[in-house]
Amino acid sequence: SAVISQKPSRDICQRGTSLTIQCQVDSQVTMMFWYRQQPGQSLTLIATANQGSEATYESGFVIDKFPISRPNLTFSTLTVSNMSPEDSSIYLCSVVPAGGGYEQYFGPGTRLTVT
Amino acid sequence: LAKTTQPISMDSYEGQEVNITCSHNNIATNDYITWYQQFPSQGPRFIIQGYKTKVTNEVASLFIPADRKSSTLSLPRVSLSDTAVYYCLVGAPRNNAGNMLTFGGGTRLMVKP
Numbered sequence: 001s002a003v004i005s006q007k008p009s010r011d012i013c014q015r016g017t018s019l020t021i022q023c024q025v026d027s028q029v030t031m032m033f034w035y036r037q038q039p040g041q042s043l044t045l046i047a048t049a050n051q052g053s054e055a056t057y058e059s060g061f062v063i064d065k066f067p068i069s070r071p072n073l074t075f076s077t078l079t080v081s082n083m084s085p086e087d088s089s090i091y092l093c094s095v096v097p098a099g100g101g102y103e104q105y106f107g108p109g110t111r112l113t114v115t
Numbered sequence: 116l117a118k119t120t121q122p123i124s125m126d127s128y129e130g131q132e133v134n135i136t137c138s139h140n141n142i143a144t145n146d147y148i149t150w151y152q153q154f155p156s157q158g159p160r161f162i163i164q165g166y167k168t169k170v171t172n173e174v175a176s177l178f179i180p181a182d183r184k185s186s187t188l189s190l191p192r193v194s195l196s197d198t199a200v201y202y203c204l205v206g207a208p209r210n211n212a213g214n215m216l217t218f219g220g221g222t223r224l225m226v227k228p
Binding site: 033042043044045092094101102103104106107108109111 | 147149151156157158159160161164202207216218219220221
């Protein structure tokens with residue numbers, strides 16, 4: 001397994017601004033992902049954070065809106081840019097530990113409210 | 116892209132066995148089936164994963180028929196603390212090839228005393 005922390009845990013932001021969310025893992029992992037979960041809804045994959053290269057985005061998500069960095073094997077950031085109220089959601093990072101199967105371990109999430 | 120379908124909600128009583136079924140008719144050959152549990156204000160927690168037949172661990176069993184078009188999560192003797200949303204996920208993380216990780220809508224399980 002892996003222990004994952006996210007910062008901030010929650011934030012209230014004004015529209016038009018940007019917020020960067022950090023995800024830190026206590027061990028090296030092979031893959032890191034970013035998800036969005038709107039209240040009462042299921043999870044939607046935003047992108048795969050690739051170490052040393054550009055993230056791989058899912059349909060409907062673009063780099064200009066959700067730039068992602070992954071400078072090493074234990075850390076990643078997701079920026080939500082030029083925010084609007086529709087971006088209000090919970091953002092979660094997940095990891096697949098090295099040497100394991102395909103199970104993912106999730107961080108506690110960042111609850112974002114855009115006013 | 117494998118789409119999954121789960122019951123929206125289920126009710127049970129303490130001590131009963133609960134079976135939650137997920138349909139995934141378009142599952143691909145390389146896809147795994149994974150179940151997660153999520154409590155309010157927390158990230159999902161891995162429960163069990165399988166590819167075919169039956170898998171059992173200390174908290175649950177996963178039954179997968181030969182055609183793999185569905186799967187059933189079985190929780191033996193549930194307690195109040197098992198009240199949560201249960202998600203079925205079909206796919207497998209693939210390096211640098213995109214990821215077909217499709218979460219189902221989730222099943223909200225309510226365990227009553």
